[in-house]
Amino acid sequence: MHITWNQQLVKKENKSLCLYLIKNNAPISRAEIAQQTGLTKGTVSSLVSELIDEQLIYESGHGESSGGRRPVMLLFNQHAGYSIGIDLGVNYILGILTDLQGNILYQNHEKYVNFTYEDTLQIIKNLITSLIKNAPKSPYGVIGIGVGVPGIINMEGEILLAPNLEWKNLPLKSELEELFHLPVLIENEANAGAYGEKEFGQGQPYQNLIYVSAGIGIGAGIIMNGELYKGSLGYSGEIGHMTIQKDGMKCRCGNKGCWELYASEQYLLTKAIELKLGEKNKIHLNDLIMLADEGNNVAIHLFHEVGDHLGAGIINIIHTFNPEQIIIGNRLTLAKKWIEPRVKKMISNHTLPFHQSELAIHFSDIDFSSSALGAAAFSTENFLRFMLQPD
Secondary structure (H helix, E strand, O other): OOOOHHHHHHHHHHHHHHHHHHHHHOOEEHHHHHHHHOOOHHHHHHHHHHHHHOOOEEEEEEOOOOOOOOOEEEEEOOOOOEEEEEEEOOOEEEEEEEEOOOOEEEEEEEEOOOOOHHHHHHHHHHHHHHHHHHOOOOOOOEEEEEEEEOOEEOOOOOEEEEOOOOEEEEOHHHHHHHHHOOOEEEEEHHHHHHHHHHHHOOOOOOOOEEEEEEOOOEEEEEEEOOEEEOOOOOOOOOHHHOEOOOOOOEOOOOOEOEHHHOOOHHHHHHHHHHOOOOOOOOOOHHHHHHHHHOOOHHHHHHHHHHHHHHHHHHHHHHHHHOOOEEEEEOHHHHHHHHHHHHHHHHHHHHOOHHHHOOOEEEEOOOOOOHHHHHHHHHHHHHHHHHHOOOO
């Protein structure tokens, strides 16, 4: 019998429905899948058989009986393949290897300052090579690479501008695909961070949240109705470049008075040098944290100032999007002790009361790799979509 394209699409959708139900609700029986999806038991049985043959799921023991034969339970095979996630910061690179459920197996962290694109590419290559070597044997091996980049990325994954890295129009995606012969997804690092928090972190209970990535620069990832919002061309979330002082300092993006010039790690380091807390290229965020821990009032005041500036920008985000949750992530979370109270005070004092109702303000866990996990999850999603394509 000839199967039409429309029938193939319906089958793909049904197969996808079954797979994600198993992935998110395992252990689960065929009967439960039929009941929850509305599909016939025969259809579910056929689709489950295909997923077992493809080694994406497997049978494991029996569940409890409701009167008849005990049902065979189904589990997602999170070890069918492994995904690589890269968080490319302005002064660090983090690489992780995860299974298909987002569990981290290995990770490597590299620090760097003012490297060229070529040097940065070499570090990324070395990280990926190391992670591939550490991947356990599996049916599909390493299934792809996701990279979070602090810059403007179009819908095709091209890096158009990463001002804090001084990059323009660079073919990172094609270069990595040529080197490793794996699918590569390039995404804005704040978008990756938002997705990582929504899937695995503090954003799981919320459907409308904003992830504010506060490092050397500032970006935002926006989750609306449970989905990542990227804008019409993929450029959403560049809130670090909203103008807060029309005649302010000159930004690397070419604009003046950008928010990130006053509320970022870069601002802290620049002011620390001006205040003689350290020398250029020799003062780091951890040094300022150490000084603040020792009771240095100048360092503490700097963190308070950044907290005020960060809170001021977040007020605008809250008034614009009316989210359920704001998550502040990236390196400024290291200074949470001094920044968080100032951020929350600014929001409490200057946000309309309607917008504060049922609003949660969280700082990401310091040890939680939001952007790298999000980048790896994008790669996993891409792999599963490919596996579910009609024949």
